[in-house]
Amino acid sequence: MRLSEWQRRKSTIGLTPLIDVVFLLLxxxxxxxxxxxxxxxPVSGARGGGQSGSLNEIALIQLRDTGGLRVNNIEIGLxxxxxxxxxxxxxxxxxxxxxxxxxxxxxxxxxxxxxTRKTELKSVVVVR
Amino acid sequence: MxxxxxxxxxxxxxxxxxxxxxxxxxxxxxxxxxxxxxxSDREVRLAESAxxxxxxxxxxxxxxxxxxxIYVAGAQISEAELLSRFAAWATDDPGRGITLVADRDMEAPxxxxxxxxxxAAGIADVKLLTRKAR
Numbered sequence: 405m406r407l408s409e410w411q412r413r414k415s416t417i418g419l420t421p422l423i424d425v426v427f428l429l430l431x432x433x434x435x436x437x438x439x440x441x442x443x444x445x446p447v448s449g450a451r452g453g454g455q456s457g458s459l460n461e462i463a464l465i466q467l468r469d470t471g472g473l474r475v476n477n478i479e480i481g482l483x484x485x486x487x488x489x490x491x492x493x494x495x496x497x498x499x500x501x502x503x504x505x506x507x508x509x510x511x512x513x514x515x516x517x518x519x520t521r522k523t524e525l526k527s528v529v530v531v532r
Numbered sequence: 533m534x535x536x537x538x539x540x541x542x543x544x545x546x547x548x549x550x551x552x553x554x555x556x557x558x559x560x561x562x563x564x565x566x567x568x569x570x571x572s573d574r575e576v577r578l579a580e581s582a583x584x585x586x587x588x589x590x591x592x593x594x595x596x597x598x599x600x601x602i603y604v605a606g607a608q609i610s611e612a613e614l615l616s617r618f619a620a621w622a623t624d625d626p627g628r629g630i631t632l633v634a635d636r637d638m639e640a641p642x643x644x645x646x647x648x649x650x651x652a653a654g655i656a657d658v659k660l661l662t663r664k665a666r
Contacts, residue, residue, distance in 0.1 A: 438566060443663065445585075445662055504640035508639070510635065510637070510660075514636075
């Protein structure tokens with residue numbers, strides 16, 4: 405009786421290596437993981453020899469270094485962009501060219517790109 | 533009779549099992565609730581956007597820091613090396629696309645220069661990684 409009980413206890417697997425590995429995994433996942441939600445915004449540059457079309461179909465959106473906007477040389481706030489582009493689309497504009505000025509930041513570019521993606525424009529390309 | 537004389541010495545070992553339970557619980561929490569970081573550059577602060585659209589698995593990444601330095605796969609490379617990298621990627625697998633990890637305070641024209649050169653190299657699918665604003 406006593407002998408068999410002794411044998412059984414001897415064959416138990418040690419818990420320490422298991423804890424070591426679990427701690428290791430825990431530390432790995434704590435360092436390598438994130439709770440942020442990411443997003444990928446498509447950006448396309450202008451290419452030569454693209455679609456042909458009348459210049460009237462293209463709107464020029466200029467991003468100033470102050471964060472302000474000029475659409476076809478008319479000064480516009482960020483919140484007025486969507487309605488202004490809707491007006492242009494009604495006049496036959498289908499595409500837009502977005503040109504950020506020197507000194508404007510990526511954050512402003514992302515804001516404008518996101519707004520233009522919500523409009524009916526077929527394509528928005530970025531140029532320098 | 534004789535056997536009884538041998539005392540059974542029970543070691544009052546600390547019980548490890550509750551500790552393991554808790555550690556397992558935390559491990560499973562991190563596994564389920566979080567996602568692996570798509571890039572590992574802690575210098576870069578991403579631009580914020582309103583929508584969430586996953587960058588997709590298997591996309592190639594180039595990190596553009598605020599000062600204009602470029603990192604691919606953890607190693608800093610020059611602008612000329614980036615262009616040759618773009619060309620190699622385009623011939624290797626043109627449909628795969630790249631994701632640019634740009635700092636939000638980077639100059640927008642500099643980012644566009646990179647986008648344009650990627651397009652010129654033959655990579656049509658260029659995306660900019662952003663993070664969803666809270």
